[in-house]
Amino acid sequence: MDDLAALADDDEHLHVVLIGPSPGESVLVGTPDGAWLVVDSMLGPTHPSQQDRHPVAEALRRLGAYPSLLALTHPHHDHASGLTDLINTYDDAPVGCVPVWIAPAGGMSSTAMLLKGDAEDARAAIERAWKDPVREWRLLADPSADRSLGTHGRVEVLSPSQQEADAAHAYPTPSFNAISAAMRVTWHDVELILGADLTTPGWQAVQGRRAPTTGDAAHMHKASHHGSDTGHHAWALGVAPPTHRPVGLTPYNVRVPNFAPGRDIDKLHDTIDELAMTAVPGYAGNPGPVQVASIRAARTATVGGVPAVGGRHLAFDAWWAWSLRPDGTVGTARHGSAANVVIR
Amino acid sequence: MARRRAAHLRDAGLDVVVVDCHADGLDAPLVVLAALAEQLERLDPNCSLAARFADQLQMWRRLELLDESLQAASPDVVLFDAPELWGGQCRGARHRCETIVRRIEQAGWRTERAPDREPEQLHDALLALAEAAGQNVSQLAHPPRAVGALASAVLARLSSGAGRRYLARLTIDGVYRDWHLPPTGEAGTLVEALMEFDGNLRRLAREVAEQLPASATGAARRRRALGEVREALTAAGAERAPERHRLRVEATALAALLSEAETVDEIGVIGSEQLTLLAASLSARAVDRGRAQETAERAVALDGEDIDALRTLAGLVDDAGIDLSEARRLWQDLVMLDQGDQDAHQALVSAMLADADEPAAQLAWQWAGLDLEKHHQAPDPDRLHLPIAATALARSRTRIAREVLFDVPPNRRMPAWRSLVDVLEALEAARQHEDVLPVGEMTDRWWEQGPRRLAGRDPVDGARLISWLAGRVSALDLQDQVAVIQGMQVIDGDPGPPQTQELMMTADLYERLAADSVAFEDLADRYVELGVYQPEAGPERSILRVRRRPEPLALPARRSPSRAWRDLR
Known part of the structure; x- marks a missing residue:
């Protein structure tokens, strides 16, 4: 992550850092005057030699950043694990969360236990933080939830609405993704859409609440739900984004994103030429930018007649960082060695 | 756990045990899907069975537990009720049921269809059978068709002439859910006796309270009378209950009286010791925790250094989970008052972990070690290490869990310790994406x-x-x-x-x-x-x-959601 340190000395651009050592993601948005928004957290990556490292905490250290705002879009493990540590470390930063908690799905595997424990831990940390009214930030699509980010920045919560949050409990099989908190960050003329894991119906509701051209005008998108087509929406991604507009996504690594024809990546390519992905699903040590054909080629091994993909050992520096000028154009784009671009 | 319990029952010579299909845990080795079938018949026929099972009956889970219990226990008699209803339209469920039936047939176990009788008749018949066999059949509160299956089981077993003992225990109210069936039945008798005694106390207290003057002018008389009743009941309880249950009996008397009294003062409970006892009793009943906490707070207000009162209050606040900061403060006070109290140290560290404050928990854990050493208290792993580790594991806090678990001296590492280490290692493996085996199997090599x-x-x-x-x-x-x-x-x-x-x-x-x-x-x-x-x-x-689904792990329950979340509901 050495390149990240260079951003610390850049006081002209808005910085957007997307971290995603599959599975998991975090978005860091920093203004030149030193205000940082941290959206989500994850523990990882998964290589045994790298255990006990916290990618977000490490990135913040390298950036020399002290978060002004912390936010949890929804309490799935790949967004919530490790958030507690950030809340404890940056113990005066407001903590955002959708004020609805649905018990994480059960399961009896060790992984299910782990996920549930991480999510409950994050909830407890947020509860504790919210005892201080200054730290309470209810992520609801309401002007009262808007927050400043530095002198010229603003964070706006796009979803869920209060009604959507209230209704979440009534669903027979409630979904965190359906009520995850998508956000819009503005700074001078720059506009970013951070998609969380919001699903398509959620985006439709957002579009109904907002001017229909707003998303289309955004200068950068963090694709929702790791690029899955369950989160695709024309407004969210922009109807016809120019190719220079960064669209970043983080792989979940269990078939998300899906590279099959007609599915996640293929559909994204209907409108977007280049997708900046922090790491390759099933990444097995590929050091540089790869194309779809390369990713498909990795899925050729067989075990007992069953198609197999490579191992799950990811390089640690799975990240993209963009520096945006006040007019929204990209100044620089940096990436870690695990990152890649998926080209149409 | 089901397997262990099944083996335990088997060792105890229990050949036929019927389990209520509506209870949460199918934890014994037999078999009646009668109640389940009955439920199925009531369901909307337009839904797919698989969805119904998944959403409403957790069919797969039940079938698996049934299958596992059968294999573990090898009962002599297996009862089925309308097995054709099990699978219905769902191919997977049908295959699963067929597999189980086939296995039972191959094992040579006897199968019976439960008769469809009136529950009262079956109940009477069952009791008569049990008496004839010289055995105890208790707590027959269950769905009617399960009664039928139970009676059929006993009948079948008696007619075979090979049985030694029959014990049926069906529960639907969860009273015995956490109670392990002992080989001798002694504990059951004891618990039942206490429950009966408890009921008598309540009735007596109610009768007395009804006779007491309710007017303001009669308040002093009423209070005095209630106090007398309390003392009498306590003394009576002390005579009837075994020594180790005396505290509970006295507390039961107090709680019974309080349920009839308008205020705590009315029953003449004015000392912090009595208030503490009362709070503990109310807390144990889990029906009036608000009043229990209020009572404990009064006890602490009377004597801020009353360790028992503090402990009771801290426990109540901690269990409620609504204000873990307050729970931490109370446990901290307790630790300050009695640095050698390892239960308080444990509770403090656990509350900090539940409050997602691992750095504070880490510090408190280190202080606990120093305090106990200073006061020459040998740490008891069952009271100190294991509860802390379990809380940490429930929150996926593997680092502190490892530190605490491996602080247990090697000669004190009992099976309960091993179980938690198994969980720890499984979680660590899962964190590294090597979750390929159930807990306990991810051993070295x-x-x-x-x-x-x-x-x-x-x-x-x-x-x-x-x-x-x-x-x-x-x-x-x-x-x-x-x-x-x-x-x-x-x-x-x-x-x-x-x-x-x-x-x-x-x-x-x-x-x-x-x-x-x-x-x-x-x-x-x-x-x-x-x-x-x-x-x-x-x-x-x-x-x-x-593989079969692993058993649920006995880690502590999570704290309740706080008011911050509940306001929205």
Whole structure:
């Protein structure tokens, strides 16, 4: 992550850092005057030699950043694990969360236990933080939830609405993704859409609440739900984004994103030429930018007649960082060695 | 746990045990799906059975527990009620049921269909049978058809003439849910006696209270009278109850009186000691925690250094989970008052972990060690280490869990310690994406143990197992009908460690390879074994076995959501 340190000395651009050592993601948005928004957290990556490292905490250290705002879009493990540590470390930063908690799905595997424990831990940390009214930030699509980010920045919560949050409990099989908190960050003329894991119906509701051209005008998108087509929406991604507009996504690594024809990546390519992905699903040590054909080629091994993909050992520096000028154009784009671009 | 309990029951000589299908835990070795079938008949016929089971009856879970219990316990009599109803339209459920029935038939167990009788008749008949057999049958509160099955079981068993003892215990109210069936039945008798006594106390207290003057002018008389009743009941309780239950009996008397009194003052409870006792009793009943906490707060207000009062109050606040900061403060006060109290140290560290404050918990843990050493208190792992580790594991806090668990001296590392270490290692493995085996099996060089469900040779043609993969279904895409299996492949003759693999398997391929009747839709989060067999002639072939679901782990319950979340509901 050495390149990240260079951003610390850049006081002209808005910085957007997307971290995603599959599975998991975090978005860091920093203004030149030193205000940082941290959206989500994850523990990882998964290589045994790298255990006990916290990618977000490490990135913040390298950036020399002290978060002004912390936010949890929804309490799935790949967004919530490790958030507690950030809340404890940056113990005066407001903590955002959708004020609805649905018990994480059960399961009896060790992984299910782990996920549930991480999510409950994050909830407890947020509860504790919210005892201080200054730290309470209810992520609801309401002007009262808007927050400043530095002198010229603003964070706006796009979803869920209060009604959507209230209704979440009534669903027979409630979904965190359906009520995850998508956000819009503005700074001078720059506009970013951070998609969380919001699903398509959620985006439709957002579009109904907002001017229909707003998303289309955004200068950068963090694709929702790791690029899955369950989160695709024309407004969210922009109807016809120019190719220079960064669209970043983080792989979940269990078939998300899906590279099959007609599915996640293929559909994204209907409108977007280049997708900046922090790491390759099933990444097995590929050091540089790869194309779809390369990713498909990795899925050729067989075990007992069953198609197999490579191992799950990811390089640690799975990240993209963009520096945006006040007019929204990209100044620089940096990436870690695990990152890649998926080209149409 | 079901397996252990089943073995325990078996050791105790219990040949027939009927389990209420409506209870949460099917934890004994027999079998009645009568109640389940009855439920099915009531359901909306337009829904798919699989969905109904999943959403309303947790059918798969029940079938698995049933299957496991049968295999573990080998009962002499197995009862079925309308097995044709089990599977219905759902192919997976039908296969599963057929597998179970086939296994039962192959085992030579006797099968019976439960008769459809009136519950009262069955109840009477059952009691008569039990008396005739000289045995105790208790707590017959259950669905009617389960009663039928129970009676049928006893009948069948008696007619076989081979049984030694029959004990049926059906519960629907959870009273005995956490109570382990002892071989002698002594504990049951004791608990029942206490419950009966408890009921008498309440009735007596109510009768007395009704006779007392309710007017303001009679308040002093009323208070005095209530106080007298309390003392009398306490004394009576002390005579009737065994020494170790005396505290409970006295508290029961106080609580019974309080349920009739308008205020705590009315029953003449004015000392902090009595208030503490009362709070503990109210707390134990779990029906009036608000009043219990209020009573404990009064006790602490009377004497801020009353350790028992503080402990009771801290426990109440902690259990409620609404204000863990307050719980921490109270436990901290207690630790300050009695630095050698390892229960308070444990509670403090656990509350900090539950409050997602690992740094504070780490510090408190270190102070606990120093305090106990200073006060020459030998740490008791059961009271100190294990509860803290369990709380940490419930929150996936593996680092502190490891530190605490391995602070237990080697000569004190009992089975309960081993169980938690198993969980710890499983969580650590899962964090590293090597969750391929259930808790307890991910031991050092686990691959040398071989597969659990795959045979070394195919019994049909003798094909040899040349490699196998332990894995877990990490994702299930029902849209594309694809399962993702995260696994580790073990190759015969390779000393290991095995290589991580990720497989994608279509539903069609699964149908071809699976040797178990687990529906594809039910594969999410399941552990599997995939073996590659080499016959004498011909190509290799693969067989996939699905592991049974692991037992739920007995980690502490999570704290309740706080008011911040509940306001919205």
